[in-house]
Amino acid sequence: MKITIDKKNKAPIYVQIKGEIKRMIYSRELEPFELLPSERKLAEELGVNRSTVLNAYRELKAEGLIDSHIGQGTQVMPVLNDVGKDEVQQSFPISWQHMLSQEALRSQDTSIIDMMKGNSKDKLISFAAGIAAPELYPIESFEAIASIFHEHTYEPFLHTPVEGLYSFREAICKLMERKRINKVPEEVMVLSGSQQGLDLLARNYLDVGDTVIVEEPTYLGAIQIFKAVGAKVIGVPVHNEGIRMDILETLIIKHKPKFIYSMPTFQNPSGRVMDLAHRLKLLELSYAYQVPIIEDDAYSELRYEGDEIPSLKTLDKKGNVLYLNTFSKCLFPGLRIGWLCAPITVIKQLSMKKQLMDLHANSLGQRLILDYLNMSKLEHHLSNVIKVYRNRRDIMISMLNKYAPEGVRWTVPEGGFYIWCEIPETINTRSLWMRAIDAGVTYVPGEAFFTSKQGQNFIRLNFSFPSIDEIKRGVQILMKVVEESLEVTNRLSSDNKVEVNPMF
Amino acid sequence: MKITIDKKNKAPIYVQIKGEIKRMIYSRELEPFELLPSERKLAEELGVNRSTVLNAYRELKAEGLIDSHIGQGTQVMPVLNDVGKDEVQQSFPISWQHMLSQEALRSQDTSIIDMMKGNSKDKLISFAAGIAAPELYPIESFEAIASIFHEHTYEPFLHTPVEGLYSFREAICKLMERKRINKVPEEVMVLSGSQQGLDLLARNYLDVGDTVIVEEPTYLGAIQIFKAVGAKVIGVPVHNEGIRMDILETLIIKHKPKFIYSMPTFQNPSGRVMDLAHRLKLLELSYAYQVPIIEDDAYSELRYEGDEIPSLKTLDKKGNVLYLNTFSKCLFPGLRIGWLCAPITVIKQLSMKKQLMDLHANSLGQRLILDYLNMSKLEHHLSNVIKVYRNRRDIMISMLNKYAPEGVRWTVPEGGFYIWCEIPETINTRSLWMRAIDAGVTYVPGEAFFTSKQGQNFIRLNFSFPSIDEIKRGVQILMKVVEESLEVTNRLSSDNKVEVNPMF
Known part of the structure; x- marks a missing residue:
């Protein structure tokens, strides 16, 4: 009989001994009528006082789990209810592969995992990453903000509302005003990265067999998410100025898509920018055929030359554009904070789902970025x-x-x-x-x-x-x-x- | 013509003016052949130098968007391609309600949102919350850790692997050793709260029509998640010592469930503890009928009296138990950090899905709790x-x-x-x-x-x-x-x- 006790554990030693023996009785490591070591012997083995073992045995006796008879020593009693008696016949392990859901079977692509492994600077020179240069992260600003731990008492460690911290949503609105997107905080939902926004939209609006039109090439994570929920993903070629609009219209008529997913500015991977004329035409098609657009605007702050072109959301007059953005590209990715700007109805519908997915985005990350934005250092x-x-x-x-x-x-x-x-x-x-x-x-x-x-x-x-x-x-x-x-x-x-x- | 310029914007003023006029031409706020104000007049209106407006007009001319004729002033030219010309006939808004997926339609319960609103201490006395007492959060320890912003350079702001920071998964293993759960880091996945673990398991293993057996009453978030993915959720009554095992076995035979969801220790909401005999019987049924158990162990650290009983995961000898836990109850909920301990095959399968959901749990939260655990202050x-x-x-x-x-x-x-x-x-x-x-x-x-x-x-x-x-x-x-x-x-x-x- 091998009993492990932990002297640093807060539970009294005799309670630990009792617990161990109890466990062994129920798990059949100790058989019915098996002899336990004498109190003295066990006390010696464990290096504890004899009265400690005595206490443990006394309580086990009181519970009817062991009994002692003069001359016979202390014995394990047969456990009264029949639980655990039968040997388990089936010893083969669960086949997790056969457990997989249809959705899981559609999600077996490890490209993103592989790419993220390529992020380490260890041996390879990586042109595979999709991340901001770590040596440029404005850590020194965040060091100042870290006084948050002292100042704000416990708020950054509590839950936020499902949609995000209201003051942070206000700050995001202010940020979007620079792009002439003028919205109220109720039209904003904070996400655990904009990746989650794509997943949330897919789960909330796409059924198996629905169609999504994407630019081609486009962000692989988007393709995978739409495919995972069982949607048909159709690509429309991207040329220099944007999507081929003639092809797009034909595809819309033929496939009645639920969404068009577009990254009009510095598209990943092509780097291309859709020109203003194409943006307006895209919106026109969206209005005419009642197809909402998911605009992924992760890279637009990172312009090295050329004139800014208004985002689809800026140009949208009818609330057809669901606008995704993130702090991962312009600041750093580890906090997992992105956002969606969409009509209030959409935000409300999505919050029903978001509460089940992870309740809300992490509070500390929201608060840190909020404080950073308030310091006006982002520009x-x-x-x-x-x-x-x-x-x-x-x-x-x-x-x-x-x-x-x-x-x-x-x-x-x-x-x-x-x-x-x-x-x-x-x-x-x-x-x-x-x-x-x-x-x-x-x-x-x-x-x-x-x-x-x-x-x-x-x-x-x-x-x-x-x-x-x-x-x-x-x-x-x-x-x-x-x-x-x-x-x-x-x-x-x-x-x-x-x-x-x-x-x- | 109303042009807004932003002198704090980094783009030169003339570029801003040009961009605004261009946008108005494409969006038909300016009609073809409409007269623009003279350079002098616009410069006065905007309070800028005349040469600034001159530059903007010159570039617009070069692009063929405007033209000027002596005596006629500066005119908008008809945009050459036919984009944006046709009036959009359909002006009715998108019916987001009709857009909803089957899954979304099954997720229309706001109970959790409502409960989280009940968390504010403003007016009501709330017995509705499910959260740790904020005034007890060990902020002072985290204040010390906050030197992370200085010491660790940029790692806490970078991506972690999908499964979580390896050193954090090691620390979690050490934590679980106290419960005699002896596992390797590869059997652990860090989650954005244990809520996400339930969602992840549901999506990865449940199809519409599958069955899950839960204790009744049980955590409402679990019921909702299983129902949202279209599973049939069947409750088995809980009495003082645990699940009614006779009923459970009958239900297993009849419904062939994909999972049994159980919270054996300090069950939410009943507060009950399943005794050791029932735990062993539950495992026996799991082995006999090949039904994995999801063990939700969020509350077990918070014992006010009585002896510790081994978790199902501790007792499990065959890898049938998927063990969920969180730092939300024993520390604080805002960091959104929980974990799953499961066979390596399961962790691998889930990471395929997790990468699409939100890439990984936030890095800073993982690092903060890791440092806290390393300080041995949790006990x-x-x-x-x-x-x-x-x-x-x-x-x-x-x-x-x-x-x-x-x-x-x-x-x-x-x-x-x-x-x-x-x-x-x-x-x-x-x-x-x-x-x-x-x-x-x-x-x-x-x-x-x-x-x-x-x-x-x-x-x-x-x-x-x-x-x-x-x-x-x-x-x-x-x-x-x-x-x-x-x-x-x-x-x-x-x-x-x-x-x-x-x-x-």
Whole structure:
């Protein structure tokens, strides 16, 4: 009989001994009529006073679990009710795979997990991340705010309303005014990252078989979320100025989509900006066919050149645009704070679901960012990071200019985090990725951003996360890998120029 | 023409003017061939230099959006592509109600939102909350930890892996060792509150029409989550020592449930503890019929008397128990940090879904609690709050003893947050609740904790949140309301003792 006691535990030792023996009796580690060690022996073994063991045995006796007879020692009594008596016959483990729901079976893609693993700066040079440069996080401002722990007493540790802290929603409204989005706090819901906003919208409005139209390429997390709830996700090609509107209208008529998901400014992954004319046309289609638009505006603060174009939400006069944004790209991602701006009806409907999902976004994160916004330091921070990111983009572009082999093309984005790079179709991109990782560089393969097998000849390169040195070395390495792959492919294709003789 | 410029905006004034005019042209606020004000006039109006307006007009001209002819002034040019030309005919708003998914339609219960509103200490004395006493939050310890902002540089603001910070999962394992749950970090997933754990499990394993068996009464959030994903939720009555095992076995055979959801220790709302024999029997049924158990262990640290009983997870030898816990009850709820302990296969399957829901739980909260745990202060904090809560419970009980009218019964829980109170069935509990709120006290009506219309003669009283003074005043007020309602009912029922004469 092996009893473990913990002298630092607040429960008295005799209670611990009693509890252990009780457990062993019920779990059949001690069989009925098995002999317990004598009080003296057990006390010695455990290094405790004999009276401690005595107390434990006395209480166990009082509960009828053990009994002692002179000359026979102390015995385990058969537990009176028949519980636990029968041996469990079935010993095979539960098949968790067969437990999976339909939704889970549609969610088996690990791309995002893989990408997030690529965030560590350990060994690889990562162009795969989608995150702001950590060395630029305005920690010093937050150090000042941290007095929150002293000043605000317990509010930052309590629940907030499901929709978020009201004062924070007011601050978000003020922030959106800079984009000429003039809304009231009741039209804002704080989210555990804008990722949750997509999930919340999907669960609240999409049934199996519903259709969502997305730009193609587009944010892979959005594609996955819509597919996970069983929606049909249809891509409409993006060209330089925005969505192909003629195709979009045809698709709307044919598929009657529940939503159009769009990232009009510094689109992830293409970096493209939809021009004003296309934005107005998109809204017109939304009004005409009664299809709401989910506008994902995560990157718009990060403009390195060119004129600001009003967001869809700014231009929207009828409440058709559900506007998602986040603090993850302009500040940092770890606090998991994003928001949705939408008609009050929508906010109310979503809060029914949100209460069940996680009650509300974390209070401390809301309060920290609220205090930061009230310090009016965001603008200054943005102008800082914009300078840095612009420089990193320019360096990545100049390295591409210098080292990219013929046939490789790329965008020069006016803002955001990504360069969208097209490589000759002859290259096997899956093996390219493996080679790149072997050589010390990673990125996100283009096919992740398409609704179906496409985009194999694209790669997404992030320039916000890596350092200048990493960009320089990384692009050189990567382009060398591309060049070598091209050479191999060319050699193979010239080898393959043999005539094909039919078998008969 | 009304142009707004923002001198604090980082964009040059001429760019702002240009952008505004461009927007007005595309949105048809300015009609084709409409005259713009002269450069001089606009400059005066806006209080800017004339050359600023000149620059804006020059760029607009270059883009073909305006043109100027001597003697005619500056005119808006018709926009070349036909975008935005057609008037939008349909002006009716989107019917968001008709947009709702099946899942959303099953999630229209606002009970939790209502309860969370009842958390404010403003006017009502609230026995409705389910939260730890804010005045006991160990803020002073966290003040020390807040040096995190300085020390840890940017890690607490970055992403963590989907499953949570590895070092935090290690600390959670150490915490669970105190309950003799010996697991590795890979078997732990950090959640945005244990509420999210229920949602995650529901989405990952339940399809429409699946069955879940719950104790009855039980946590209302669990009932709602299971129902929201379309599961059939069947309640099995709880008596003093735990679930009625005979009924449970019959239900398992009949309904082949996907899960059994149980809160064996200090059950919410009943406060009851399942004894060891029942726990072992429950596991036996789980093994025999291959039904996993979701064990919700949120309250077990808060024991005011009696011996600790091993958790189901502690007793489980086959990995059938999925164990949920949270820091919300023993510390504070605002950080939204809970965890699941489950077989590695389950953790892997769930992380596929979690990445789409919100990527991961907030990093800062994880880090703060990790540092707190490493300071070994939790045990001391718990012994503090246990003293306070035990006292509050005792006072609430003594007030009930003193003021409860005949026919009112209640539990004396050995731990947790709640007293479960039964009032005579003659009382109309919906009107009782309204009367109580009018009188200044709120609680949660019992029916919220049942899967179907039942429990109207129960109320849940929380004693962790209100102060001693509030408990004293609140119970007096509430019992007076009950007494008055009883008098009214008795009077009505004696009035009703008239003979009923059939109409013919």
